[in-house]
Amino acid sequence: MERFYPIGIPGQPWTDDDRQAWFDAQTIQRSYHDEVVTSLDALDDAFEVSAYGSLPIDPDRYRLFAVTVSSSKPEAPWALITGGVHGYETSGVQGALRFLHTEAVTYQDQLNLLVAPCVSPWGYEVINRWNPNALDPNRSFYHDSPSEEAAALMAMIKGRAIDFLVHMDLHETTDSDETEFRPAVAARDGETYEPGLIPDGFYTVGDSENPMPLFQAAIIAGVEPVTHIAPPDDDGQIIGADITQPGVINYPCVELGLCAGMTNARFTTTTEVYPDSPRATDEICINAQVAAVKAGLDFSLAAASG
Numbered sequence: 445m446e447r448f449y450p451i452g453i454p455g456q457p458w459t460d461d462d463r464q465a466w467f468d469a470q471t472i473q474r475s476y477h478d479e480v481v482t483s484l485d486a487l488d489d490a491f492e493v494s495a496y497g498s499l500p501i502d503p504d505r506y507r508l509f510a511v512t513v514s515s516s517k518p519e520a521p522w523a524l525i526t527g528g529v530h531g532y533e534t535s536g537v538q539g540a541l542r543f544l545h546t547e548a549v550t551y552q553d554q555l556n557l558l559v560a561p562c563v564s565p566w567g568y569e570v571i572n573r574w575n576p577n578a579l580d581p582n583r584s585f586y587h588d589s590p591s592e593e594a595a596a597l598m599a600m601i602k603g604r605a606i607d608f609l610v611h612m613d614l615h616e617t618t619d620s621d622e623t624e625f626r627p628a629v630a631a632r633d634g635e636t637y638e639p640g641l642i643p644d645g646f647y648t649v650g651d652s653e654n655p656m657p658l659f660q661a662a663i664i665a666g667v668e669p670v671t672h673i674a675p676p677d678d679d680g681q682i683i684g685a686d687i688t689q690p691g692v693i694n695y696p697c698v699e700l701g702l703c704a705g706m707t708n709a710r711f712t713t714t715t716e717v718y719p720d721s722p723r724a725t726d727e728i729c730i731n732a733q734v735a736a737v738k739a740g741l742d743f744s745l746a747a748a749s750g
């Protein structure tokens with residue numbers, strides 16, 4: 445097999461030494477404290493920030509934070525918003541924070557919010573998809589998860605015993621998915637690497653077991669004024685899955701161990717912003733996440749009261 449990734453022996457799954465070599469190649473490129481924690485410290489009094497764990501690689505540096513409403517309303521439904529499950533997907537983190545600093549307060553009479561803005565802070569700092577053990581947190585949402593990021597979030601959610609109406613998990617699809625992360629996962633697992641196409645634009649991933657097409661359509665309509673929606677490829681697909689409507693594909697979220705499958709929420713989605721488009725900027729990507737959250741929450745609230 446031809447070499448397509450610098451670590452390991454092509455065709456053979458990585459050894460512990462290979463994983464260590466991968467870990468040793470990672471470098472800190474930005475500050476979780478400066479870009480995330482200080483933003484949480486500056487939140488409005490309507491919100492309360494609490495730590496729900498920390499990453500063992502450096503517990504002081506990588507404390508895990510959730511934001512909730514300071515006083516919850518017993519009659520109002522709950523919404524869960526997660527960002528940074530993939531730490532390198534910047535607008536997922538910064539979009540969740542921007543929502544908290546701008547629009548979130550307008551929902552306080554109708555909705556109880558729980559937001560985990562940066563589930564994978566080490567990944568945020570090293571700008572990588574995986575956690576320190578070369579695991580993808582967004583394939584690790586299952587019982588006894590080996591990903592500390594996924595396990596801590598699931599334990600926090602379970603402990604709160606909330607019935608969520610809606611869960612939105614904020615992500616990006618990047619050019620580095622094709623140049624780095626898809627080759628890395630094939631190399632790690634001893635498989636061949638099949639090149640794929642990165643779609644130019646925003647899309648959502650619904651749950652094939654609970655697709656909620658009108659909810660997904662409402663999110664697409666909400667994001668469209670902010671950034672362009674990804675067209676399907678010549679096979680009618682986005683990242684290898686058939687589109688079910690413009691800008692929407694479905695995955696079996698629970699079976700794949702995706703964060704979006706971690707609750708029994710009636711409405712769930714994974715947003716996918718494309719930051720590498722010549723037509724996108726960092727600011728557009730953040731605004732697209734905020735628009736997606738607003739559209740998803742508005743649709744869910746209308747459905748719950750209707």
Ligand SMILES: [Zn+2]
Pocket residue numbers: 530533582615616
């Ligand atoms: Zn992602």
